[in-house]
Each structure stands twice: as C-alpha cells, then as structure tokens.
C-alpha cells in the first residue's frame with residue numbers, strides 16, 4: 001500500500017541499536033518486495049526470526065488440471081464447494097495459470113494450531129460470507145462481508161473467524177497486486193477521480209506482541225509445495241514496525257462507481273491491477289442516463305483475456321439464472337454477451353443492485369478437477385433462444 005504507516009515502538013534511526021528493558025537488542029527485519037526496489041517495511045522482533053528447529057514435512061498442494069485448452073464458456077456453483085474445518089484444507093483451486101490461482105474456500109474454524117505464509121504470491125481474499133480478524137505479524141485487521149483483504153507475499157498470518165458459515169473468493173497472484181496507477185499522482189496520492197481514497201483503506205490497527213518460545217508451526221507455500229517449518233519463537237513477536245509493505249483491507253461497499261450517459265466499459269470498475277490480470281468491482285449504481293441508452297453490456301470479444309466473474313449479490317443484469325457464489329469463465333477467443341432477453345430487460349431501468357468481482361487474466365486459465373465437481377452443465381449453450 002503506497003502510504004506510510006507505523007505501529008508500536010521503533011528506534012529513532014533505522015539500522016541502529018534498539019534496546020529492550022533488559023539491555024539486549026531487538027532484531028530488525030526488512031520485509032520488502034521486488035528485490036530492494038519495491039515497497040518495504042522494517043520490523044523489530046523480540047527474537048531472531050530465523051530460528052528454524054526443523055522442517056517437519058513437505059508435500060505437494062499443486063492443483064490437478066482437468067482441462068488445459070479451455071475454449072468453452074463455463075459456469076460453476078461456488079457455494080457447492082464443501083465447508084472444511086481447516087482454513088488451508090478448505091481452499092479449493094478452481095482456475096489456474098502461471099500468474100495466478102483462483103480459489104474458493106469455506107473454512108469453518110479459525111486457524112489456531114499453525115501460522116501460514118505464501119512465499120510466492122500476494123493473496124487477495126474477498127470475504128463473501130463471515131466475519132473475523134486477519135491476524136498478521138504487522139497487526140490485526142477486522143473483516144466482514146464485502147472486504148478485500150490484501151496479504152502481501154511473505155507475510156505470516158492467521159484467519160480467525162467469528163462465524164462457522166464463511167465463504168471466501170481468493171486470488172493468489174505471483175505478480176504484485178496494486179491499486180491502478182492511473183488513479184495515483186506522482187507522489188502516490190489517490191487522485192480526485194479515483195473511485196476510492198486513502199480513507200477507504202483499513203490498515204493494521206492493533207499490534208499484538210507475543211514473547212513466547214517453544215514449537216511454532218508455520219506452513220510455507222512455495223512452488224505448489226507446502227513446507228511445515230517448526231520455529232523456536234512465536235512469529236508474532238514484533239514490537240513495532242514502519243513502512244509501506246503491509247496487509248490492508250478495502251470494502252467493495254466503499255467502491256464509488258463511475259457512471260455515464262451511455263454504457264461505461266469494465267475499466268471504470270477496476271479496483272486492483274497487476275501486470276498479469278486486473279480485478280474489477282461491479283457495485284450497486286445508477287444506470288446510464290441517455291434517454292435511449294441500453295444499460296446491459298454489448299456483446300464483446302475479450303480477445304486478450306479470460307474473464308472470470310464471481311457473483312456476490314443482487315440480480316446480475318446480463319445473466320439469467322445466476323446464483324450467489326456462482327462463477328463464470330468467458331475464455332478469450334470467443335465472444336460473449338448478455339443472455340437472451342437481458343438487453344431488452346435492461347432498457348428503461350434506472351438502477352442496478354448487482355454486486356460482483358471480476359478477474360480478467362491476460363494468459364488463459366486452466367480448469368481444475370475441483371472446478372469440474374461444481375460445474376453447471378451446458379452453460380456454453382445458454383445464449384440459445
């Protein structure tokens with residue numbers, strides 16, 4: 001997040017002695033991205049963050065590909081993904097390419113026995129159902145319905161839920177996830193025409209510091225393997241930090257839609273960008289106000305990207321028979337558009353209550369075996385009269 005933030009106690013000068021009450025020193029760690037060129041934070045630990053006792057086990061968590069050359073429009077019933085007790089086991093990868101994994105999860109319980117770190121990917125976690133707290137090394141962020149949680153790669157975290165009925169839509173991104181550059185000025189400040197401003201981003205607000213030694217399991221995901229590391233100190237032992245690289249939350253309900261006299265294209269809904277895909281938020285808004293406007297989108301050929309839509313709430317104007325939690329994939333190479341009757345239905349409407357998240361990937365997505373379990377039959381024929 002390109003905003004400076006600070007929590008807890010830090011020394012006056014970086015890379016200098018910062019003593020504890022007993023005279024010993026804190027252990028400084030630089031947490032940065034893109035080598036030493038990207039955003040970074042400096043954190044101060046009570047114990048060395050490097051005290052590995054053992055690597056208990058390593059195992060593959062690679063998704064099983066069912067269909068590599070996808071050329072069919074697909075729909076899936078996301079809420080049919082089974083609920084699981086464990087957070088990581090609940091995560092079912094449904095679509096993948098070499099830049100990102102698209103994951104559905106319905107975890108029933110909080111992570112309490114282990115910590116988790118994705119070493120390869122930023123994780124963008126959209127909360128469709130449930131409330132709780134994202135606990136991280138750099139502090140805690142409460143979350144609820146409609147929140148995007150951005151966890152930067154390498155951040156050790158736990159998900160704590162208040163509820164048992166939780167539904168998450170997750171994008172694991174090998175490319176760094178940012179807000180669109182065109183909404184930021186030369187200094188990084190969000191511009192006046194941006195659909196969100198700094199006040200909408202919730203940064204870690206509570207830093208819990210644990211001075212504990214023992215056996216602490218951190219599950220580290222790297223290159224489709226999970227490695228269970230046992231560390232000698234509690235990973236949340238940070239007394240203070242400052243910098244730009246930290247987890248944050250942004251609610252889809254705080255996205256201010258940009259509307260026009262005639263139909264506005266998907267980029268007006270853009271919320272996040274990477275150099276491999278974009279994420280858009282379709283939110284309740286007034287429809288186009290030209291007296292002869294057609295609010296439903298035109299048919300379009302997304303020649304350069306596969307389009308994934310995750311339906312959250314409200315009636316989706318261009319689709320028939322779409323339920324909450326459904327996902328559609330409209331692959332590059334073939335046009336798609338409103339379902340029969342949707343264009344006509346939209347004429348004269350003044351408002352939409354639709355709520356959806358879209359991920360457009362520039363490389364084709366492959367369909368996994370987990371996706372095949374929740375597939376809606378013959379969606380690709382749903383445009384026939």
Ligand SMILES: [Fe+2]
Pocket residue numbers: 300302307330336
């Ligand atoms: Fe589309």
